[in-house]
Amino acid sequence: MRELDAIINQYELLKNEGTQSVLATVVHVEGSSYRRAGARMLVDEFGNITGAISGGCLEGDALRKALHAMYQQKNKLITYDTSDEDDAIIGAQLGCNGIIQVLFESLNYQDQMNPCELLKKVIAQKDPLAIVVQFNLDKIKEQYGTSMIIDEKSTFWGKKPEQELLEQILEQSQLVLKENQSVFAELSLHKETSHIFIQIYQPPVKLIIVGAGNDAQILAQQADLLGWDVIVTDGRPTHANKERFTSSCQVIVSKPGETLENIEIDQRSCFVLMSHNYNYDLAVLKLLLDEQKIPYIGLLGPLKKYQRMLDDLKEGGFELKDEILKKIHAPVGLEIGAETPAEIGLSILSEIQSVLTGKTARPLKEKSTPIHEKKDNQFKKVNVKLN
Missing domain, CATH: 3.40.50.720 (NAD(P)-binding Rossmann-like Domain)
Incomplete structure (x- = not known):
């Protein structure tokens, strides 16, 4: 069973039991990390975890952050810097040398468009989809979270943003689906800046x-x-x-x-x-x-x-x-x-x-560049034009 399927299965159980839960999603990585953007884990109120956002070095602190987001019923963006070898919070010192942004979203079971309800639609599809996660690196700003899923016909499910923003998200999503490559974008609208992670989802092989x-x-x-x-x-x-x-x-x-x-x-x-x-x-x-x-x-x-x-x-x-x-x-x-x-x-x-x-299957030690291309982590700057 794929990790996302396991998360949704557990979500359904927690929802039926009325057990509170939080979805944690890696929304951006700068440098090296064991898991890349799009990695997810589900945390319930008793501290049980389904899925993973790292090789184990972040889960302990992430559990505490998840419970805090659950208590406040508010989305939170947390930054982990694994390049800091003296960071006692991370502790494992795996040498990943990366800065990881993790978004914690408290799940409202009454909301039919909550993140896991959208992801439930994702795993039911047989075609590629774009998963849109909106966040803001300025942590005092609102963290909208997992908001939409979009198909190759620009049909979307989720919470509709302002029309001008929607048009840009749809345009970027079509590029993601065409190129089979996730993208990070920095959007400017009304002199306000926000960030989005548009993840390419491919159905199972x-x-x-x-x-x-x-x-x-x-x-x-x-x-x-x-x-x-x-x-x-x-x-x-x-x-x-x-x-x-x-x-x-x-x-x-x-x-x-x-x-x-x-x-x-x-x-x-x-x-x-x-x-x-x-x-x-x-x-x-x-x-x-x-x-x-x-x-x-x-x-x-x-x-x-x-x-x-x-x-x-x-x-x-x-x-x-x-x-x-x-x-x-x-x-x-x-x-x-x-x-x-x-x-x-x-x-x-x-x-x-x-x-x-489309990879060569050669030994990674023969690769002179980073395992993951740095250009894939860059935020594309997009100025949203008003109609």
């Missing part, structure tokens, strides 16, 4: 495993731990059944030519063909060649198997365009010396992650 062997079982478990949506399909009911796979997996028994009939494909749908049956895998691959949205197709097995498939496809009259061939990864996975099914699963999932994020 959908991993479709073709084949229900023992190695597929392990791969499904590993993907489930990542919070991915897993679908397993195979023609053998003895293998493709709920007893063999985690409860969250969708298991489909079908002939290879019918594989896609019960699967909704989107831009996060990744396929791994590992039935250990050449003809079965080939038949499914033929179906996938016409699916433009698919970003990744992995084929388990040696290179000669893939080369044989290409020959058979050409003889069958299939057009193998470069844009399709670039999506096919055969043999599947990164070269990490994988031998066991679990190691092979790690290799496959790592490759899928690198493809979806």
Whole structure:
């Protein structure tokens, strides 16, 4: 289960029990930090925590700040400076060397537009969304908090700001959705300055495993731990059944030519063909060649198997365009010396992650620049024009 799903599940329990709670969100990071902007945790009145905003160094003090915000029923912005090695509050001295802004929002269960109600809508969507969090680095100013979610059609849910401000937020949100990159902006309106964090939300990766062997079982478990949506399909009911796979997996028994009939494909749908049956895998691959949205197709097995498939496809009259061939990864996975099914699963999932994020998968020690680009943390200055 993904962290955001766990937070919303816990929120529902607390709401039903009438237990007060606060949502803490990292809204900006300058420098290094274990968690980036968009990390969240839910704190209840008894001090129980769901989620995390750091590697553990901030949670203790953040719990106290959350309870204080709960007592005052007021949003609060707190700054943590992990570059101060003498800071006894943080204490862990992890050497992150960053300045972290955390927004604490007390949750009103009667408000159908409170932050967690908006996030509940977010996790129910199957398309990318922009999550808008309004705050102010001048802590004496009002901290509006998580206020809106916006889709690719500029449809929004939440608390509508002034029209001029809304227009700028919608414009910036469309850039976020187009570029798949969160943004920080400093907005000026009526000589007042406020800040917004517009977070890109991508729905879970959908991993479709073709084949229900023992190695597929392990791969499904590993993907489930990542919070991915897993679908397993195979023609053998003895293998493709709920007893063999985690409860969250969708298991489909079908002939290879019918594989896609019960699967909704989107831009996060990744396929791994590992039935250990050449003809079965080939038949499914033929179906996938016409699916433009698919970003990744992995084929388990040696290179000669893939080369044989290409020959058979050409003889069958299939057009193998470069844009399709670039999506096919055969043999599947990164070269990490994988031998066991679990190691092979790690290799496959790592490759899928690198493809979806557009990263090189090289060792971080070979990277001469910071892990996270500093330009991504800069506030874009936007002057809101009055109509």
